[in-house]
Structures are given as structure tokens and as C-alpha cells.
Amino acid sequence: MTQAVAKKKERSTLSAGDWEQQALVLIAEKGIRAVAVELLARRMGVTKGSFYWHFQNRESLLEQSLIRWEKHDEVNLQTSLGAIEDPRERLRSFFRRTGREKLTHNVYSSLCMASDHPQVEPLLERVAERRMRHIEKAFAEIGFDPQEASHRARLTYSAYLGFLQLQKQHQTPSLSSEEFEAYMTHVIATLIPEK
Amino acid sequence: MTQAVAKKKERSTLSAGDWEQQALVLIAEKGIRAVAVELLARRMGVTKGSFYWHFQNRESLLEQSLIRWEKHDEVNLQTSLGAIEDPRERLRSFFRRTGREKLTHNVYSSLCMASDHPQVEPLLERVAERRMRHIEKAFAEIGFDPQEASHRARLTYSAYLGFLQLQKQHQTPSLSSEEFEAYMTHVIATLIPEK
């Protein structure tokens, strides 16, 4: 089995999934606009000819890549965050999750910068909706009434999005510094009150 | 005097300022990437030939337009918000300012989506820094110690940026609805505590 499966990197030929994965890496690095077929092909060590065998066009690649990312993000929300029973701790880990899962995270950040893109727009809507409901549910479990939970969820997610934005602008203290930790503590204390 | 100044719209020839203004309108509408010379010229009712008389190139136009916008935003911060003596009211009006000043506001929103643009990046840094210091100062006046004021300012501005993002994704209740007002009240109560 070990030999049959092997490492994908050692495969001689490419699969559509490989292209989609590399596209996501590119999106995370330079945004969706930077996903050019020829550049991508160079990174894969091949030429355009290969690409257009696997995909009909660029749009198709983006579609598949985004679907792949959305699925990954969805299970991530369920497993990584859904597993935590204490709602307060669940909310805290939502913020702290920024450090880990860098790729997935940077992809989302890049996608937010392309919210006017026709293929990205509906995706962002679904993802934000899903995450906010998740947060809202946690607040409800803590004991807030529906209205209050809804508002808190929106504010919490806004703070998260704004943090991403400031991060892109290099306006945020470096992760894993004591300055960052102090700020994080403040955020959590403000948005997730004890009662 | 009234005749000498006249309305700019009635002028037979265009000035560089007219181009810069229209560029900002375009940025607000479709983002900085959409600022194409020929499209802009069509909107002005002329052709490229005119543009390249007023500007050396596209980059130069963007530079001037962004400078113009930054100045406008700076004085706006001083007059509109600096004039309010009560720091709490000053903070509240910062949020509520979203409705008015639509153009300036949408320009900023669009620029945030292009934070990787070499000409936009330093601008965003300056603007965010300036605004956050403004907010920080208000929190300090209320009575928070420097550390606390800094954190609150960052969180407040993050919430603001996140709100812009959600707005772009149509994930926010329509302005001037009672749903929106309820949320706004919640935000203000959470971020600007009474003591």
C-alpha cells in the first residue's frame, strides 16, 4: 500500500487536484487575480498544454479550487471548533485559530479582497453565514437571547474580518508576541463577557 | 465672482482635477483595477489623447487621485469628528458616519480590497494609523489608560473594517432599518462602555 499510494509529489503526471491545490497556494500568496494559467504551469513544472487538458478554462479551475477550499473550511469548522464543548472556549479558539491553518486562512483573506468577483461573491456569503451561525450558536449556548447572540456574533465576526484586514496592511503586532497576546486577551474579554 | 468661478461641469475643457475626481468615482464603484484610461475617457466624454496630455501615465493619475482623497479624508477627520467635544459622542459618530459621505467611504472600502497594490499600501497604512490614533485619543479622554485605550482603538477599528467587508458581501442589514439600528446600538454599547 505504501508504495501504491506513494507521495503525490513523486508522481510523474499531474492530476486536476494538484492544479487546484497549487491554485489555492497562489491565491493565498497573491490573490485570485494572480492565478494565471502560464504562471501556474511554470510552478507545476509544465506548460499550458497540460493545464488545458485537465480543465476547460481558467474559470473552471477557479470553480473547482473554490469548491475544494469551501469543503475543507466546512469540515474544519465542524471538527476543529465543533469538538469543543465549552462555548466560551470555542469562541476563544476561533480567534486563536488565526495562527494555525495558515494556508486556508490566507486563502480566505485573499478571497475577501476579491468580494466583487462573481465566483467568489456567493462563496464568501455562504462561508460568512456559516461561520456567523456557528458563533451565534455558541453565544446562545452561553445564555444570551437570540437577538443578543445574533448581534454579538456579527460584531465578533466583524472584529475578526477587520483583524484580517489590518494584518494585510501590516498594522497588527506580530503573532506570538506579548503585545499580540495582550491585545488578544483584551478582545476576548470585551467580546466574550463572563456573564 | 460667481461668474468667474462658475460650475466646473460647464467648463468646456477638462482639468487634471476633473480626471482625478472621476477616477475616485470609478474607484468607489468598481475598484482601483477598473480605472482604465479609455473607460475613464469615455466617461469624461473625450478620448485617450486628452488624458495623456494631463497625465504622464496611469500611475501618475492614481497617485494624484489618492493624494487628493487622503487630504479630503484627513480634513474630514478633523472637522467632522474633531469638532465634537464629548469623546463618547465622537466615537459614536465615527460609526454612524458610514451612512453619510458615501463617496469617500466607498473609495476607502475599495482601496481596502487592493491593499496589495504598491500605491495603495502605504496610503492605507497612514490612514488606518491616523484614524486609530484619533480613536485611541478619544478613549484616553474617557479615562482609559494608554494600554487599554490602544487596544480598544484597535478593536473598534477592526469592527469598523469588518463591517465594511460584510457590507461589500451584502451580509449587513440595510442602513436605516430598525434591524441596523439595533445592531448599531449593541456595537456602541459593547465597544464604548459607560465606565
Added chain:
DNA sequence: ACGTCTCCATACTTCTGAGTATGGTAAATG
């Protein structure tokens, strides 16, 4: 009246990136 300066139109060139046409090669398959 004449030349100059300002502002703009037209017709190019250039570049970049998407997409196509076609042919080549290595592995699988009968």
C-alpha cells in the same frame, strides 16, 4: 491676421494573458 499654446481625436504599436491547434512521448492494453 497670424502664430502659438492648449486641449483633444485618430491611428498606430506593444505587451500580456487566455485560449486553440496540433503534434510528440511514455505507459498501458489488446
Added chain:
DNA sequence: CATTTACCATACTCAGAAGTATGGAGACGT
């Protein structure tokens, strides 16, 4: 062994947008 199939290279076309070259028309001073 021969042939198909999967995967990729090469060499095109095509469209959009930036920038250039050049010429024209009106205002304006002298």
C-alpha cells in the same frame, strides 16, 4: 508488437489595455 490513451510541449491566434505619434481645432495675445 502495435495501438490507443493520457499527459504534455510548441506555436500559434485573439482581445484588451497602456502608451505613442501626429495632426487638428479653437482660444488668445500681439
